[in-house]
Amino acid sequence: MRTWLPVLFSLVLVSIAAAAEPPGRIVSVGGAITEIVNELGLGDRLVAVDSTSQHPPAMRALPQVGYMRALSAEGVAALRPDLVLLSDNAGPPPVIAQIRSLGIPTRMVPDRPTVAGVAEKVRAVGSFLDRQGEAEAMARDIVEGVEAVRAVVADIPDRPRVLFLMGLGRGAPTAAGQNTAADAMIRLAGGVNAMEGYEGYKPASGEAILAAAPDVLLLPSDALEAAGGRDAILAMPQFAGTPAARHGRLVAMDTLYLLGFGPRLPHAAADLARALHPDRADAFPKPPADRS
Amino acid sequence: MTSLPVRGDAAGLRQPGVLALLAALACCAVVASLSIGASALPPGTVVAALTGGDVASRDAAIVLQLRLPRTLLGFGVGAALAVSGAMMQGLFRNPLADPALIGISSGAALAAVAVIVLGVPAAVAGLVGPFALPVAAFAGSLVTILAVQRVARGDGRTDVATLLLAGIAINAIASAGTGYLVFGSDDRQMRDVTFWTMGSLGGAAWPVVLALAPFALGAVLAAGRWAGVLDALLLGEREAALMGFRVEPAKTGIVIVCAAAVGASVAVAGVIGFVGLVVPHLVRLVAGAGHRLLLPASALLGGTLVLFADIVARTAVAPAELPIGLVTALIGGPFFLWLLIRRRRENLS
Numbered sequence: 179m180r181t182w183l184p185v186l187f188s189l190v191l192v193s194i195a196a197a198a199e200p201p202g203r204i205v206s207v208g209g210a211i212t213e214i215v216n217e218l219g220l221g222d223r224l225v226a227v228d229s230t231s232q233h234p235p236a237m238r239a240l241p242q243v244g245y246m247r248a249l250s251a252e253g254v255a256a257l258r259p260d261l262v263l264l265s266d267n268a269g270p271p272p273v274i275a276q277i278r279s280l281g282i283p284t285r286m287v288p289d290r291p292t293v294a295g296v297a298e299k300v301r302a303v304g305s306f307l308d309r310q311g312e313a314e315a316m317a318r319d320i321v322e323g324v325e326a327v328r329a330v331v332a333d334i335p336d337r338p339r340v341l342f343l344m345g346l347g348r349g350a351p352t353a354a355g356q357n358t359a360a361d362a363m364i365r366l367a368g369g370v371n372a373m374e375g376y377e378g379y380k381p382a383s384g385e386a387i388l389a390a391a392p393d394v395l396l397l398p399s400d401a402l403e404a405a406g407g408r409d410a411i412l413a414m415p416q417f418a419g420t421p422a423a424r425h426g427r428l429v430a431m432d433t434l435y436l437l438g439f440g441p442r443l444p445h446a447a448a449d450l451a452r453a454l455h456p457d458r459a460d461a462f463p464k465p466p467a468d469r470s
Numbered sequence: 471m472t473s474l475p476v477r478g479d480a481a482g483l484r485q486p487g488v489l490a491l492l493a494a495l496a497c498c499a500v501v502a503s504l505s506i507g508a509s510a511l512p513p514g515t516v517v518a519a520l521t522g523g524d525v526a527s528r529d530a531a532i533v534l535q536l537r538l539p540r541t542l543l544g545f546g547v548g549a550a551l552a553v554s555g556a557m558m559q560g561l562f563r564n565p566l567a568d569p570a571l572i573g574i575s576s577g578a579a580l581a582a583v584a585v586i587v588l589g590v591p592a593a594v595a596g597l598v599g600p601f602a603l604p605v606a607a608f609a610g611s612l613v614t615i616l617a618v619q620r621v622a623r624g625d626g627r628t629d630v631a632t633l634l635l636a637g638i639a640i641n642a643i644a645s646a647g648t649g650y651l652v653f654g655s656d657d658r659q660m661r662d663v664t665f666w667t668m669g670s671l672g673g674a675a676w677p678v679v680l681a682l683a684p685f686a687l688g689a690v691l692a693a694g695r696w697a698g699v700l701d702a703l704l705l706g707e708r709e710a711a712l713m714g715f716r717v718e719p720a721k722t723g724i725v726i727v728c729a730a731a732v733g734a735s736v737a738v739a740g741v742i743g744f745v746g747l748v749v750p751h752l753v754r755l756v757a758g759a760g761h762r763l764l765l766p767a768s769a770l771l772g773g774t775l776v777l778f779a780d781i782v783a784r785t786a787v788a789p790a791e792l793p794i795g796l797v798t799a800l801i802g803g804p805f806f807l808w809l810l811i812r813r814r815r816e817n818l819s
Contacts, residue, residue: 226789229790241789242789242790243789243790244787244789244790244791245790247662248664248790248791249790249791250508250672250784250788250789250790250791251536251672252507252508252509252532252536252537252784252789253508253784253788253789253790253791254789255508255509255528255532255536256507256508256509256510256788256789257789258528269662270662270665270672270673272672272673272675272678273672273673275675276535276536276675279531279535279675280528280531280532280535280536281527281528281531282528380653
């Protein structure tokens, strides 16, 4: 019995140590989740990501399991992951059920485009990867960072009307309505969503855009490039008559940075707030150089 | 007189040979489909997993929970679509009938998307329970097949051009309906519509296979009953009736069986185009137009073709996956063009 005790003891220790060690092969599905894993210092454990995981740039070199809503069960299984972190927007559901039925550990990460949602996301990823302490600190930093932006915004009386356009395309541009990540960001940064009366992203007619009278046009940087630059966009007939075009106010930001609701949220909110309130730009904290 | 070999004795002589060849090809497709995938599993592992041997549990699960149901589902969908295509080409007496081309698949897809986005009315829900989706897809394809038939028929025969034009119109109406539903949906539902318009076997699981099996098997078995009347219909409806066939009940039966098979295929795998068109033509090229051979051969070749298309779909961009309809359209589109050019040359010469 006496000889067994140390063995038993060390077995227990080993198993505790093993339990505390995060999985070695992680597949991350969801841009913000991938950013959080990297922030937690576990980026080298990622063996594959989805196509929304574009940051940090090193992620683009990893194998891609496709768009987060169009996963393939065997594709994920082929990577032999010890853990699959899934945004709860990931799908399709039958494929996720298949991944689970293979005995691959999966964890659903809540994915809501709110400040509380980001904190929740960070804590969830932290607990799945056994980095609760770091995650808690990160979540606190994010919330405090956003609060700092909000505090400055609260003192600014004017609220520019902002029109977020997902893409300009060839036909009617797709604009953000209520209950979208873009809507939430506009409000965080002290603006008002110029498009009212509908939910989600919808094509908006030229007349509706003119009637919405946006002070600022906000769009993804790649859409700006695709449409031929600022001047080309501001000259488009559906924008030309808007206050935004008259004052040349067009803001382009990286989509994942702006709408990702990940660890970079406070910086994105500060960047957008600075762009919406140029006269108060100095009041907002500047993000570190490598952040966007 | 129950059968009418169109190419004389040749078809009769070739029958066992062709079927044996196609069966061998189908076996190759099944083996390839089970062996090839995003995970590199050695053949020994696959065989051991299938025979209950000693294999790592995850490898066994990949073979038994992912690949085997997917292979069976793909084969069943391919067989159902191809045998339906062959029957419809005989029934409409024109070689361009295809469940997807003449709008039947998109009619089924529209009904399925409507169930997904709008939900099921409570009164109906109690009646159909968990079968709402396949029932809706069946109803959608039945309505479409009847509409197409009604529009294109006149004077005891079906006009080829009208049939295709009606198909274009119904495809347009159905995609407008699907588009409208998508317009009111969120990103999640929008993304899922790809499944209905481009097809995928990615959702394959045993319950899905079991849901499809009676429709696919039923269509293939029922097709055998109508080989004789379909042969006779090649000569015309009056001729078939004079030959002693009860044409009307056969037509009704064929329409219902095709609608059920296509509807069930769309419900489990979305719209996989061109299989119903291309496969019967390939069979006719080697074995003639006699339905006694055409129908079973189409079922075998249809299953084979879908399995090979699916192998491409799930390995070309692994670990991600392409929609399978993209692959079949890539093969089927050029084939369709070639078919049109060839027919034109024949008509001119």
